[in-house]
Amino acid sequence: MNIVVLQGRPTDDPKMRNSRRTGKVFCTFRLAVEGTYRGPDAPREVDFINCVAFGKRANALLQHLAKGAFISLSGTLKNSRYVDAVGNRKENTVVIVKEYLIHDWLKKSTPFESLADSNGDLLIPREITDSLFRQINAMDEDIPDLNEGDLDDLV
Numbered sequence: 542m543n544i545v546v547l548q549g550r551p552t553d554d555p556k557m558r559n560s561r562r563t564g565k566v567f568c569t570f571r572l573a574v575e576g577t578y579r580g581p582d583a584p585r586e587v588d589f590i591n592c593v594a595f596g597k598r599a600n601a602l603l604q605h606l607a608k609g610a611f612i613s614l615s616g617t618l619k620n621s622r623y624v625d626a627v628g629n630r631k632e633n634t635v636v637i638v639k640e641y642l643i644h645d646w647l648k649k650s651t652p653f654e655s656l657a658d659s660n661g662d663l664l665i666p667r668e669i670t671d672s673l674f675r676q677i678n679a680m681d682e683d684i685p686d687l688n689e690g691d692l693d694d695l696v
Contacts, residue, residue: 543617545636547590549574553608557599568599570606572614572636592616594638606643614641 555570569592576586592614594602606612616639622632 544615545618546613546615547572547574547636548611548613549590550609550611551606552589555594555599555602555606557603565595566599567593567595568603569593569635570602572612591633591635592638593635594641598638598641602638602641607645610643610645612641612643612645614638616640 549572551570552573553570555568557566557568559566572590572592574588574590576588578585614636616636618634619637620632620634622630625631
C-alpha cells in the first residue's frame with residue numbers, strides 16, 4: 542500500500558511545468574512539514590517534501606495555493622533512481638498529490654480569522670465553497686504515466 546498523508550506549508554508558490562515526454566502541464570511545490578514535538582527547549586524539526594500535481598488538481602493548486610498557506614494532502618510516494626547527463630547517480634522522491642484541502646484559502650482572499658461572526662463561527666463566502674467542491678470533484682484523467690526520465694524535471 543502506497544499512501545502518504547501530509548500537513549504543512551509550501552515554501553514558495555507552486556510552479557507550472559510541462560512534461561518533456563507528454564507535453565502535459567503539471568505543478569510542483571515543496572512542502573515544509575513540522576516533525577515531532579520534543580518539548581519547549583528543543584527546536585522543531587522540519588522536513589521539506591517535494592510534491593507534484595497533474596491535470597485539474599495542478600490548475601486548481603496554481604490558482605489557489607500560495608506560499609505559506611496551510612494545506613493537508615494525500616497521495617502516493619514515487620521514488621526514482623537515474624543517471625544524469627554527466628553520469629552522476631541521482632535519486633528523486635516526490636509525493637504525487639491525489640487529494641488536498643487548502644485551509645488558508647484563496648491567494649487574494651480575506652484570511653479566515655476575519656470571516657468569523659461574533660460567536661466565532663466561520664462565515665465562508667459562496668465562491669470559496671463552490672471552488673472547494675470543484676477541487677474535490679477533480680478527476681484523475683490528466684495524470685500521465687511517469688518514467689524515470691521525467692522525474693528529473695519534476696522538482
